[in-house]
Amino acid sequence: MSSLPTELIKLRRMILSMGAIVEERVNQAIEALLQHDLALAERVRAGDDEVDRLDLDVEKECVEILALHQPVAGDLRFVLAALRINADLERIADLARSVAKRSIKLEHQRPVKRPRALVDLAGAVRSVVSDAISALAEQNLEQAMEVRRADKPVDEKYREVFAWAVDEVSRRGEDAKAIIDMLSIVRALERIADLATNVAEAVVFSVGGTIVRHTPVEQ
Amino acid sequence: MIHAPTQTALANEGTPVSRTGQLGHAARHALEQRGTEGPTGVALIAAGLSAWYGQHQALADVGLEVPERRVTALIGPSGCGKSTFLRWVNRMNDVVRTARASGRLELFGEDVLAPSVDAVDLRRRVGMVFQKPNPFPKSIFDNVAFGPRLHLRLRRGALADLVEMSLRQAALWDEVKDRLHASALGLSGGQQQRLCIARAIAVGPQVLLMDEPCSALDPQATLRIEDLIRDLRRQFTIIIVTHNMQQAARVSDTVAFFYEGRLIESGQTVQVFTKPSSARTEDYITGRFG
Numbered sequence: 001m002s003s004l005p006t007e008l009i010k011l012r013r014m015i016l017s018m019g020a021i022v023e024e025r026v027n028q029a030i031e032a033l034l035q036h037d038l039a040l041a042e043r044v045r046a047g048d049d050e051v052d053r054l055d056l057d058v059e060k061e062c063v064e065i066l067a068l069h070q071p072v073a074g075d076l077r078f079v080l081a082a083l084r085i086n087a088d089l090e091r092i093a094d095l096a097r098s099v100a101k102r103s104i105k106l107e108h109q110r111p112v113k114r115p116r117a118l119v120d121l122a123g124a125v126r127s128v129v130s131d132a133i134s135a136l137a138e139q140n141l142e143q144a145m146e147v148r149r150a151d152k153p154v155d156e157k158y159r160e161v162f163a164w165a166v167d168e169v170s171r172r173g174e175d176a177k178a179i180i181d182m183l184s185i186v187r188a189l190e191r192i193a194d195l196a197t198n199v200a201e202a203v204v205f206s207v208g209g210t211i212v213r214h215t216p217v218e219q
Numbered sequence: 220m221i222h223a224p225t226q227t228a229l230a231n232e233g234t235p236v237s238r239t240g241q242l243g244h245a246a247r248h249a250l251e252q253r254g255t256e257g258p259t260g261v262a263l264i265a266a267g268l269s270a271w272y273g274q275h276q277a278l279a280d281v282g283l284e285v286p287e288r289r290v291t292a293l294i295g296p297s298g299c300g301k302s303t304f305l306r307w308v309n310r311m312n313d314v315v316r317t318a319r320a321s322g323r324l325e326l327f328g329e330d331v332l333a334p335s336v337d338a339v340d341l342r343r344r345v346g347m348v349f350q351k352p353n354p355f356p357k358s359i360f361d362n363v364a365f366g367p368r369l370h371l372r373l374r375r376g377a378l379a380d381l382v383e384m385s386l387r388q389a390a391l392w393d394e395v396k397d398r399l400h401a402s403a404l405g406l407s408g409g410q411q412q413r414l415c416i417a418r419a420i421a422v423g424p425q426v427l428l429m430d431e432p433c434s435a436l437d438p439q440a441t442l443r444i445e446d447l448i449r450d451l452r453r454q455f456t457i458i459i460v461t462h463n464m465q466q467a468a469r470v471s472d473t474v475a476f477f478y479e480g481r482l483i484e485s486g487q488t489v490q491v492f493t494k495p496s497s498a499r500t501e502d503y504i505t506g507r508f509g
Contacts, residue, residue, distance in 0.1 A: 003449065004469075067492040068468040 004069040008078065011061050015082050015089075018054045019133040019199075022089045022096070025051075026129050026192060029099040030122045033185060034114065038107055044100035051093040058086040074206075081206035085136065088195045088202070092129070095188045095195070102185045112178045115164045118186060121157035125189045125196075128154060132196040132203075141207045147200035148217045154193040161186045262287040262426060262456040263308065268322035270303055272315065277303040279480045280322070285473075290448060290457045292467035292488070295477035296509035301460045304477070305428050307331070308458065309345035310338045327425065343370050346419030350431040352411035354403035354418075359386075359395050362403045362414055366422040381421060388454075389417035390447050409440025413447065420455075427451065429459040433466065445470045464504055468492050476500045 025044055032041035062083050065071060071079055106112075128150050135143040165183050169176050204212050263285035270278040278300045285291045293301035303312070308331065312318035324331045331341065343366065355362050363382045367373055373381065382399070386392040391413040395406070403414055412432060419427055429448075433441040448457060448470050461467050467474055468488060475485035476497075484491065484500045495501045503509045 003446065063493055064489050068489060070465055070468075 004065070004071060004075065007061070007065050007069065008071075008075060011058070011065065011079065011082055014054060014058050014061060015085060016137055018051065018058065018086065018089050019136055021051060021054070022093045023129055023133045025093055025096040027126060029096040029103070030126055030189070032100055033103045033106075034119060034122060036107060038104060041100040041103045041107075045097055045104065047097075051090060055086060055090040058082060062086075074209075077206045077209060081202040084202045085199050088198045092192050092195045095192050099185050099188050099192075102181050102188070106178060106181050106185070109178045109181070110175055112175050112182065114182070115161060115168075117157050117160035117164060118182065121154065121161060121186060121189060124150070124154045124157060125193045128193045129196045132199045135200055135203050139203065139207050141204060144200040144203040144207070145212075148197055148204075148212070151193055151197045152217065154190060158186060158190040259289060260287040261285065262327060263458075264323065264325045265304070266323040268304070268307070268320065268324055270300070270307060270312070270318065270320040272303075273317040277480055278320075281477075281482045283475055283482055283485055285456065285458060287456050288452055288454070289472040290452050290459060290470055292471035292474045293458065293460045293477060294462075294464060294467050294474060294503075295483075296503070297462075298479075299477040300480040301475075301477045302430055305430055305458060305460050308426070308428055309342045309347055310336065311342075311347065313338055343422045344424050345426045345428060346422070346424040347428040347430065348412065348415050348419055348432050350434045352408060352415050352435065354406070354411050354414050356402070356404060358400045359403050359406070359414060360399040363417050363421050366418060370422050385417040385421040386414075388420055388451070389413045390443065390450070391417055407440070409436050409443060412436060412440070412444060416444075416447065416451075420451075424455065426456045426458065429457065431460055431462060434462065441466070464506075476503060478503070 025047070028040055029044045031037060032044060062079050065079050128147060131143060131150065132147045134140070135147060162183065165179050169179050172179075198213075201212050204210060261284050263283075265281050265283045268278055268281040268283075269276065281300075281304065283304075293304060295301050306312045307320055307324060308326070310331065312320070320332055322332075326341075326345065330336070355365060357365070360382055363385050364378055367378060367381055383392060383396075386395060391410060394410060395401075395414075403411065406414060412435075416427070416432075433444050436444065445466065448459070451457060452472075459467075459471065471488045473486065474488045474491050476483045476491070476495075476499075478499060484495060484497045486496075491500065492504060495504065
């Protein structure tokens with residue numbers, strides 16, 4: 001094994017690559033949903049292997065660094081953060097795939113207009129993911145803290161879509177299936193934003209040394 | 220499109236990522252290749268090796284293969300036989316009247332234990348660095364030139380070149396190039412140890428044996444020697460005895476754990492330090508005994 005600095009650079013490269021791929025998958029899944037793009041949705045649905053491979057590689061690399069180099073301080077925090085971020089990114093990729101799958105299902109049913117709140121939610125989720133990955137890439141504490149604040153509006157939009165769905169189902173029972181599918185998609189998008197927030201919190205730990213999980217967000 | 224900061228960060232790290240965010244095949248391959256090296260031959264084979272000092276058996280039936288141009292660390296508690304093993308590789312135990320060995324010990328196919336072996340030539344081919352740096356009470360230049368003067372016929376210019384090359388390889392040249400004729404005893408402990416490494420390298424060995432080379436050095440000097448060991452392994456097979464498990468983990472490719480004269484386990488360092496096969500190995504490397 002080479003020196004610790006070399007291995008840390010290698011680990012950072014792997015995490016950044018994973019972040020880039022996962023961000024792209026999320027963007028594509030949302031694009032496919034909003035633009036009714038079946039072909040794009042199919043591509044997202046089919047393409048999970050790269051992320052799964054990186055997931056295993058990153059975990060293996062972290063274990064080896066810990067076993068062979070016993071890092072301390074910032075180096076230790078970085079490796080621990082990488083383990084958490086790795087798991088969260090892999091979950092985000094899974095959820096993006098799930099969004100794509102359900103979008104395909106949705107396209108094969110009676111068309112239902114996407115409510116404004118869903119479009120806004122999708123846009124907000126895209127931003128949260130993008131900002132989290134950016135904070136990770138730049139090791140930016142401020143931006144990571146911002147991501148935590150951006151989660152609340154996503155939750156509010158999710159409640160709006162839920163309220164719309166309840167109302168819509170009572171008025172148009174024949175579209176119940178499609179509306180419920182849409183709710184599942186929105187649930188998955190909300191989970192993606194949650195996980196992106198986890199990534200940001202891991203960046204806060206890595207850069208700042210503070211664990212901010214379960215601490216109320218200052219608005 | 221990938222977010223610009225991620226692209227920048229990745230570009231700074233030298234990893235090409237396509238516009239669609241897919242890790243390019245070439246980049247993935249480069250990531251996998253970095254840090255992995257091709258297969259290598261076997262430098263040393265021990266089979267059924269046993270050794271005694273008088274009536275006391277120090278090694279029992281040791282079987283080990285040491286790969287070429289890699290660092291192999293020998294670890295184990297005091298008295299486990301690791302230094303005894305090391306000292307048979309270049310027949311240093313010849314100087315101990317009561318020492319004897321049986322079994323097979325072959326260096327690049329040659330039987331090291333055969334009575335017909337030229338021990339002096341063997342010790343040129345298998346250099347040794349000891350725990351306490353032991354420069355000769357001579358100049359820095361003469362320390363490194365001593366071995367070549369004895370073993371090789373070189374013109375003066377070629378000798379000076381060889382001394383420079385050896386000192387460069389030992390990462391010492393820049394610190395001593397302006398005082399090559401100063402006494403070696405004036406160097407710091409870490410510098411003296413690097414001088415001893417340069418001295419061993421100068422005669423063109425195949426193998427370098429290191430018996431706790433950093434025990435007498437401060438942490439900074441230790442890390443410099445470890446960096447040096449990582450570089451030297453491109454050219455030499457290195458066998459290092461160390462009490463320091465973290466050092467063994469940091470610096471070696473393969474590790475052999477000795478206990479009470481027996482080889483308990485050997486294998487790739489990453490494997491032994493993440494999932495050892497033997498419970499006794501696990502107890503030792505986790506510090507539960509020894």
